[in-house]
Amino acid sequence: xxxxxxxxxxxxLDCTLRDGGSINNCExxxxxxxxxxxxxxxxxxxxxxxxxxxxxxKVSCNKTIFSDMAEICDLLNKIxxxxxxxxxxxxxxxxxxxxxxxxxETFVDGIRLMFRKNNIKEAINTAYIIKxxxxxxxxxxxxxxxxxxxxxxQLSDIANKINPDIVYLVDTYGLxxxxxxxxxxxxxxxxxxxxxxxxxxxxxxxxxxFSNSIEIINNRGTRTxxxxxxxxxxxxxxxxxxxxxxxxxLNNKFKKNYDISIISNLIETIIKPLYxxxxxxxxxxxxxxxxxxxxxxxxxxxxxxxLSISDIDILxxxxxxxxKLTFNKxxxxxxxxxxxxxx
Numbered sequence: 001x002x003x004x005x006x007x008x009x010x011x012x013l014d015c016t017l018r019d020g021g022s023i024n025n026c027e028x029x030x031x032x033x034x035x036x037x038x039x040x041x042x043x044x045x046x047x048x049x050x051x052x053x054x055x056x057x058k059v060s061c062n063k064t065i066f067s068d069m070a071e072i073c074d075l076l077n078k079i080x081x082x083x084x085x086x087x088x089x090x091x092x093x094x095x096x097x098x099x100x101x102x103x104x105e106t107f108v109d110g111i112r113l114m115f116r117k118n119n120i121k122e123a124i125n126t127a128y129i130i131k132x133x134x135x136x137x138x139x140x141x142x143x144x145x146x147x148x149x150x151x152x153x154q155l156s157d158i159a160n161k162i163n164p165d166i167v168y169l170v171d172t173y174g175l176x177x178x179x180x181x182x183x184x185x186x187x188x189x190x191x192x193x194x195x196x197x198x199x200x201x202x203x204x205x206x207x208x209x210f211s212n213s214i215e216i217i218n219n220r221g222t223r224t225x226x227x228x229x230x231x232x233x234x235x236x237x238x239x240x241x242x243x244x245x246x247x248x249x250l251n252n253k254f255k256k257n258y259d260i261s262i263i264s265n266l267i268e269t270i271i272k273p274l275y276x277x278x279x280x281x282x283x284x285x286x287x288x289x290x291x292x293x294x295x296x297x298x299x300x301x302x303x304x305x306x307l308s309i310s311d312i313d314i315l316x317x318x319x320x321x322x323x324k325l326t327f328n329k330x331x332x333x334x335x336x337x338x339x340x341x342x343x
Contacts, residue, residue, distance in 0.1 A: 009224040010217055010250060011046035012258070013199070014243050016271070017064040018049045018089050020234035023278045026051060026063040032270050033064060036231070037079055043262040045243070047085045047226065049112065050075070054094040068099070069106050076107035085109040087138070090126075092119055097126050103134030110136035110165065117146055120158065127162050138166035138199060138226075143325060144184055145175050145293075152184070156191030166197040166226055171212070173325060174205030174238055174290050181212040182219055189223055199226040204238040205290035207282050213241045214249065231263065232271045237296045238286035284309060292316040294324035301332045307339075315339055 017028065017036060028036065040048045050072060051064025059067050066072050066088070076086060087110035090097070103109075111130045115123035123139070130137050139159055141147070147155065159167050169184050176184070181200075188198050200216050202209040213227045229246045233239035244267060247258035288309055289296040294316050302312045315335055316324075323331060 009220065009222065010254060010256070011197075011224070011226045012243070012246055012250070013047040013049055013087070013226050013228050014040050014045050014230060015049040015201070015228050015240065016040075016230040016234050016243070017051045019201075019228075019236055019240055020230050020271075021051060021064050022236040023234060023280050024274060026065050028062065028064060028270075028274075030061045033062075033075065034078060036266060036270060037075070039262050039266045041079055041082060041084045043247075043259040044257055045084050045247075047087055047110070049087050049089060049228075050108070051088065052094070053088045053090050053111075055096065055099070056094055069101050069108065073107050082107070085136075087112050087136075089114055089140075090130075092116070092123055092126060097129040097133070100130065100133050100135070108135070110138060112138045112140050112168075114140045114142060116142045117151070120155065124158060124162065127164065131162065131164070136165040137162075138168060139164050140168040140170055140199075140201065142170060143172040144169050145171065145173070146325065149187055152187045153191050156188060159196065160191075160193045163193060164196060166199045167192055168199035168201055169216075170201045171203060173293070173295065174203035174209065174286065175293055176202075176212060177206065177208055178212055178215045181208075182215050185216050185219070189221065194223070197224040197226055199228065201228040202241055203235065204233060204240065204282055205286040205296070207287075209233070209239070209241045210245050213246055217250075232267045232275060233281055234271055234274070235280065237280070238282050238290075239280045288312060288316070292324070293321075294319060295327040297327035298324075298332055301327075301329065302336060305336055307336075311339070 054065050055067050057065045059065050072088060086108050088108055089112045092115040113123060113127055127137055200213060202212055216225060227246055229241040229243040231243050233242040244263050248260055250256040251258055285299045285303060286296050289299045299312055302315060
């Protein structure tokens with residue numbers, strides 16, 4: 001593999017304004033949104049995820065949730081010297097794809113389609129509509145750890161017919177270690193058409209988000225990969241791979257040209273104050289959830305009931321596997337009551 005291929009078949013996608021928005025209900029403030037977009041663009045971030053396109057949500061100019069594409073284009077029109085590609089996330093069922101304008105009528109380059117395992121058929125139909133509109137499209141299946149090798153083969157066969165730009169390996173609950181991450185990557189690499197890029201979106205429950213990203217980067221072969229990241233790791237629960245870490249690593253190992261000083265300034269002036277108000281990242285709660293392969297909200301619920309982590313660990317082991325990754329408050333309440341009545 002030539003040096004140019006080694007350098008050019010790696011991209012980073014910053015998802016601060018979307019996944020990071022789970023921390024603050026997407027309320028970054030209008031000026032902060034503009035400054036993040038401009039800064040990431042100027043730092044030569046390959047792709048910037050702007051937020052959610054959701055016609056069911058309550059929107060405002062201070063949030064990165066948008067009800068139509070016109071709102072997004074008004075925002076992107078203010079970005080000077082646009083270099084980065086831009087993408088928006090649609091959570092399947094939250095936006096009617098037939099309402100999308102043609103891609104050449106917008107400043108948005110790509111649509112990221114998020115869907116769950118039981119909604120693949122609907123996702124296929126939606127993906128074709130989006131593709132016919134002229135957008136780059138990525139398929140983002142929630143929680144890849146719920147997929148077996150055969151499931152990934154079936155998903156890949158479907159993807160090969162759609163021929164999206166990217167198919168994602170999404171570790172929604174931060175359950176994977178380096179070996180497992182590379183195994184999932186290799187499944188996709190074996191089954192997908194060679195021109196389809198593979199994306200990796202991780203969460204940091206086990207403090208492995210950054211190292212898992214590096215594992216894929218260093219073992220990607222000739223396949224083009226897209227690594228998701230966020231400023232200061234801002235993201236749901238334990239957060240994501242840090243933009244400042246992965247771009248620094250790529251600059252040093254592959255002679256990429258991301259402007260780290262701009263990225264650091266965004267963190268210092270915008271993201272760090274958000275962190276002081278609403279902390280995210282690795283914690284005992286998220287770690288306990290990950291080692292028990294369950295939703296973090298189970299741990300948070302029981303922890304708020306003043307149970308010890310050792311007690312919570314006992315309870316989590318009682319949850320059936322099929323219930324673990326979907327938080328059910330009623331079930332958690334029953335579990336707690338049964339446990340306390342026995343003590």
